[in-house]
Amino acid sequence: MHVEMRGVGRSYGAVRALHGIDLALPAGSRTAWIGPNGSGKSTLTRALLGLIRHEGEIRFDGVTRAEDGVSIAARIAYVPQVAPRLAASVGELTRAVCALRRRPVDSVSACAAELGLEPRELASRPLRTLSAGMRQKVLASLALASGAELLVLDEPTASMDARSRRAFFRLVDGLPRSTTVVLCSHRLDEIRSLVDRIAVLAEGRLRFCGAAEQFLRQRSMSLIEVRALDGAEPLLRSLGFERNAMGWWSSVVPTTERAHTVRWLASCVGDQLVDLLAQDLEDLGERPIEHGAARCELDGCRSTEVAS
Amino acid sequence: MRRNAVLAVARLEFAEVVRSRWILFCAIVHLVLATTFVTVGMHESTVIGFTGMGRALLSFAHVLVFLLPLLALTATGQVVNSAKDDGALELLFGNPLQRGEWIVAVTGVRLAILVVPLLVAMPVLAILGTVWFGEPMPWTWLWRCLGVSTALLACYVSVGMLISTVVRSTSRALIAMLLVWSASVALIDFGLIGAMLQLRLEPRFVFLLASLNPVQCARLALLSAAEPELSTLGPVGFWVSNAIGPGGLLAVGVAWPLLLAATLWSLAAARLRRGDLV
Numbered sequence: 121m122h123v124e125m126r127g128v129g130r131s132y133g134a135v136r137a138l139h140g141i142d143l144a145l146p147a148g149s150r151t152a153w154i155g156p157n158g159s160g161k162s163t164l165t166r167a168l169l170g171l172i173r174h175e176g177e178i179r180f181d182g183v184t185r186a187e188d189g190v191s192i193a194a195r196i197a198y199v200p201q202v203a204p205r206l207a208a209s210v211g212e213l214t215r216a217v218c219a220l221r222r223r224p225v226d227s228v229s230a231c232a233a234e235l236g237l238e239p240r241e242l243a244s245r246p247l248r249t250l251s252a253g254m255r256q257k258v259l260a261s262l263a264l265a266s267g268a269e270l271l272v273l274d275e276p277t278a279s280m281d282a283r284s285r286r287a288f289f290r291l292v293d294g295l296p297r298s299t300t301v302v303l304c305s306h307r308l309d310e311i312r313s314l315v316d317r318i319a320v321l322a323e324g325r326l327r328f329c330g331a332a333e334q335f336l337r338q339r340s341m342s343l344i345e346v347r348a349l350d351g352a353e354p355l356l357r358s359l360g361f362e363r364n365a366m367g368w369w370s371s372v373v374p375t376t377e378r379a380h381t382v383r384w385l386a387s388c389v390g391d392q393l394v395d396l397l398a399q400d401l402e403d404l405g406e407r408p409i410e411h412g413a414a415r416c417e418l419d420g421c422r423s424t425e426v427a428s
Numbered sequence: 429m430r431r432n433a434v435l436a437v438a439r440l441e442f443a444e445v446v447r448s449r450w451i452l453f454c455a456i457v458h459l460v461l462a463t464t465f466v467t468v469g470m471h472e473s474t475v476i477g478f479t480g481m482g483r484a485l486l487s488f489a490h491v492l493v494f495l496l497p498l499l500a501l502t503a504t505g506q507v508v509n510s511a512k513d514d515g516a517l518e519l520l521f522g523n524p525l526q527r528g529e530w531i532v533a534v535t536g537v538r539l540a541i542l543v544v545p546l547l548v549a550m551p552v553l554a555i556l557g558t559v560w561f562g563e564p565m566p567w568t569w570l571w572r573c574l575g576v577s578t579a580l581l582a583c584y585v586s587v588g589m590l591i592s593t594v595v596r597s598t599s600r601a602l603i604a605m606l607l608v609w610s611a612s613v614a615l616i617d618f619g620l621i622g623a624m625l626q627l628r629l630e631p632r633f634v635f636l637l638a639s640l641n642p643v644q645c646a647r648l649a650l651l652s653a654a655e656p657e658l659s660t661l662g663p664v665g666f667w668v669s670n671a672i673g674p675g676g677l678l679a680v681g682v683a684w685p686l687l688l689a690a691t692l693w694s695l696a697a698a699r700l701r702r703g704d705l706v
Binding site (some may be wrong): 139166169170171181189192193194196197200202203204205206207209210212215216219221222246272371 | 678
């Protein structure tokens, strides 16, 4: 489904949440909407889903909701970030959604099983008695089984365990290539696995829209943690490492600098080094990182160390 | 409006209500009302004849017209705003569902939950009471009672739906419900006459206010059939009763709450259609 947004705006009282967003989502594109809290991601998602009134227009394959709302809604599926704590059972919710979409109930079972749910066991359990992760899997199963042409995902795996997340990514990957996917997320693994385009929102404005790869390279961050003897403290402090309550020294560096930093620490701290961990952070940095800056800083320190 | 969509949402809403034990609560309230009516009414009528029965009906009518609006308001006054808060509307309207379909289904289920137990419990217990005590049942009064109660419930279900669509916060909605219920109960005959004397209000204005109150309309429609005296109907009721007769009172007691129900529900539906769902 091709989605065309023109001048989509919205105010909440005196606060302008969206400033006339113009954005096109070509059929089959997979786009992540990212931005800090209050940037307008949720408002734009809700406008896309027709949940709120907004200025401007949104066309789905050239048609607006005002022209044919029900047909458009039937071609869209949504996984909200937080699943409601309904008293109705999983089976009752599934039957209702399948009836609205005119789809067989069995179509949901396969997706649910793939995500690690036991549809028969869960059918009689009220949704509110399930854990947040299981509720999210139920909603993900309903959306993935809908056969929708536009899939809107709002932090869909935030409450899922690692195995279910991988299964979810596989299921989305297995959707027809014509399916347009919109992902609203901060999570790096979701963005890496699900999208090829990124749209950045800030203060209700569209700041960037383009290929995901370059964008991610500029913003991915890694956490370096070092456990060292006391003799290494001045060096680590001078590099901007901070000591936590457990005695580990930590610093965040661009992912592109991770390997270099690890090698450098291993060689400079030497026999003062007790342990070293490096891991990618889940969240993206808000601003692009100047590549090479951290490396220069490290190299500078090494020069100082050597000179002293 | 698509019938399958309305039915799908109605089934889900019914499951929601059943699991949250609302239907059980309503059934118990109606059962207690009906049992009280049959046992006390029948027992008194066997002891002191028709006067006792009339007195029982009088008390019962008052309990009904005061309790049913409260029940209807609590069943509906937080439906829309709490569904917005917990994300239920966001989830449901992520599917092909029109707002009109949703509000029809939800209102229908909530009204049925309130009305059906009453419609079942009262006649069943009346028959049992007749068999048990061997006294003839005032069937005409019972049907009148069911008709008026249904209209009153429909009216306050619509008031509740309107409150839940207009008032965003659930706690404020609770306050609004209590205010509406208090005003409905206070602005009946005696309260208004007191206000008229205290505030030197124009009598016609007071009479009009009393007649516009659906609780007062229902009360008059019920009492005029049970004990149509000045002491029970009150000055306004007695005047209106003399003016339009018991038949007219019944018609007003059913028609006015239903008219209000239709108007207020339409406002609630329009508000839901125009407003945000989150």
